[in-house]
Amino acid sequence: MGAIILHMHSQDRRHERIVAAIVVVLGAMAVALLFWRAAGDTQGHGQHTQAATSSSSSTTSAATTAAKKRSVIQRNLQHYLNEVTKDGDASVSFYSLDATSGSAADSTTDQLTYGNGKIAVDSNATTTETSASTYKLFIAAYLLHLHQEGKFSWTTANKEGFYQMVVNSSNTFPESILAEYGRTSINAFIKSQEWANPVFHGDSEAASTTSRSLRQLLQALAAGTGVFSNRSDRQYLLSLMSKQVYRDGIPAGVASVDSGATVADKVGFLDDVNNDAGIVTTSDGHRYILVIMTHGHNQTTLDFTRVKAIATKVQKIVYGSSAGTKIVDYSGD
Numbered sequence: 519m520g521a522i523i524l525h526m527h528s529q530d531r532r533h534e535r536i537v538a539a540i541v542v543v544l545g546a547m548a549v550a551l552l553f554w555r556a557a558g559d560t561q562g563h564g565q566h567t568q569a570a571t572s573s574s575s576s577t578t579s580a581a582t583t584a585a586k587k588r589s590v591i592q593r594n595l596q597h598y599l600n601e602v603t604k605d606g607d608a609s610v611s612f613y614s615l616d617a618t619s620g621s622a623a624d625s626t627t628d629q630l631t632y633g634n635g636k637i638a639v640d641s642n643a644t645t646t647e648t649s650a651s652t653y654k655l656f657i658a659a660y661l662l663h664l665h666q667e668g669k670f671s672w673t674t675a676n677k678e679g680f681y682q683m684v685v686n687s688s689n690t691f692p693e694s695i696l697a698e699y700g701r702t703s704i705n706a707f708i709k710s711q712e713w714a715n716p717v718f719h720g721d722s723e724a725a726s727t728t729s730r731s732l733r734q735l736l737q738a739l740a741a742g743t744g745v746f747s748n749r750s751d752r753q754y755l756l757s758l759m760s761k762q763v764y765r766d767g768i769p770a771g772v773a774s775v776d777s778g779a780t781v782a783d784k785v786g787f788l789d790d791v792n793n794d795a796g797i798v799t800t801s802d803g804h805r806y807i808l809v810i811m812t813h814g815h816n817q818t819t820l821d822f823t824r825v826k827a828i829a830t831k832v833q834k835i836v837y838g839s840s841a842g843t844k845i846v847d848y849s850g851d
Contacts, residue, residue: 584630590843595836596641598835599639603642608810611729611809614636614804615797617632618803646727650786651689651793653718655735656713666747679691687785724788733795736807740807756797759782760780762783764787764822766820767826768808768826770829771829772830774826781797781798790813790815792813812825812828
């Protein structure tokens, strides 16, 4: 009996040793698994960190490249505009806009270079010039302001007059608006928008403005803000500007470089004054504002030769195939 008991105790001890060994092995496996997972997490974190660092580096590189290109463009454009305005017979204002949504130009790289306001260059732009019929943009803005306030309605007569004012540059309708509402009220409105004022003077003095002021008005129109926040009214005005009949200035200049570009603009001409103010959309979707005011140089009425030449060069400098690649000397232009 004692021998049997001793044999059983011996078996129990062997069993305990086996169980203990199994526990040790399982424990070692668990520890190894934990280390394996930790190593994997560390490696994964490293990969994510590396990817994030690479992405950040790529973004920084793109921004640096865009900044360099933009710097060259701005320098060239400023130099050129300074040359063509140095005699005081021209005034020019340029302002880049965001690209058309979904267009070829609507890319991160392009927008880093050309996005809204990234390129803004003026020359002689705060000098008061004879506005000629570009003053009709201020009349249009005033009427859309009145429409927002419920003080102007699109009657058949008003719509026809507005159409003739923008498309054919007829004077009848805007002169009737000046007579009805008064120069003082319209000038006060223009001042409230922080545009150069007064635009309208006495009967014997022509309306006046600056190229920068016209550019600021077009900025609001392009953005659909302020007095242009009524979408229907804004689109109506832009559609009329897109088909106004005097297209030998900015539209012709831009088309000579980019035949697929479109321009919504308003011209002005009086004696030797020939002005043009427009919103340009290139064939690949870049958008910008360009205002060119000229006089002198033996110009005659409706002679947009200088306006076209300036618009052509601006298009090339800012959006041409070699834009931003090298500094160019425009002395003598």
